[in-house]
Amino acid sequence: MIAEYAQICRKCTPEPILTNGRIRYAVGMSKINPSAVVNAPFPANDSLGDPTGWDGVGGVASAINLSAWTAANRHLMVPPVSNKYLFSGKDFFVMLIAGPNARNDFHMTNSEEYFMQLQGDVSIRVRDAHGIRDIILREGEAMFIPGGVPHRPQRGPNTLGLVVERRRPPTETEHMIFFCEKCDALVYDQEFACSDIVKHFREAMEAFWADPKLCTCPSCGTRVPKPSPRTA
Numbered sequence: 001m002i003a004e005y006a007q008i009c010r011k012c013t014p015e016p017i018l019t020n021g022r023i024r025y026a027v028g029m030s031k032i033n034p035s036a037v038v039n040a041p042f043p044a045n046d047s048l049g050d051p052t053g054w055d056g057v058g059g060v061a062s063a064i065n066l067s068a069w070t071a072a073n074r075h076l077m078v079p080p081v082s083n084k085y086l087f088s089g090k091d092f093f094v095m096l097i098a099g100p101n102a103r104n105d106f107h108m109t110n111s112e113e114y115f116m117q118l119q120g121d122v123s124i125r126v127r128d129a130h131g132i133r134d135i136i137l138r139e140g141e142a143m144f145i146p147g148g149v150p151h152r153p154q155r156g157p158n159t160l161g162l163v164v165e166r167r168r169p170p171t172e173t174e175h176m177i178f179f180c181e182k183c184d185a186l187v188y189d190q191e192f193a194c195s196d197i198v199k200h201f202r203e204a205m206e207a208f209w210a211d212p213k214l215c216t217c218p219s220c221g222t223r224v225p226k227p228s229p230r231t232a
């Protein structure tokens with residue numbers, strides 16, 4: 001499709017137009033090297049089957065109806081994180097998260113995260129310069145989490161949120177941090193490279209909750225339990 005459009009552009013603007021000594025193009029696309037465009041790969045889905053934004057032949061994929069998409073994928077959005085990729089792009093990815101989730105970890109990375117709440121209200125616990133506090137993100141509201149801020153989304157049933165995150169630079173790692181619910185001591189801070197946030201976070205959390213050596217507070221001996229899905 002793009003190749004065809006570029007061809008049309010070359011036809012209608014065979015040469016750049018000179019105006020007051022400056023080169024201008026009647027159509028911006030005429031500056032694109034069409035062979036480079038034609039030869040570029042256009043996978044409609046990434047290796048995990050998630051949409052890339054392309055339709056597979058070099059066209060932009062059609063818009064997605066979020067209600068229909070959520071209904072079709074709801075059974076795949078399960079605790080602990082309850083997330084699924086809506087788009088898996090080169091520069092950033094978009095996830096929908098359908099509550100309930102079941103998390104007692106704090107996520108932290110140097111990347112920024114954009115949260116938008118589509119259905120129901122949720123609570124995001126953050127640890128920042130003001131201390132430990134819960135920020136309520138209500139239906140229709142958006143928030144932005146700067147890099148380096150530990151955050152713990154708490155999502156109840158019948159909620160739906162959208163989160164946008166950037167692709168991590170090769171040297172950037174994730175932190176999955178657990179604090180003791182009794183004395184707030186640091187229990188475990190796992191730093192790891194994460195190429196797939198949906199798969200790797202689930203695996204890392206399950207491994208932590210299953211290992212008493214990892215999930216027992218070194219300060220007071222209280223175990224960090226595997227949480228049940230939230231009921232509210």
Ligand SMILES: [Fe+2]
Pocket residue numbers: 107108113151
């Ligand atoms: Fe996060």
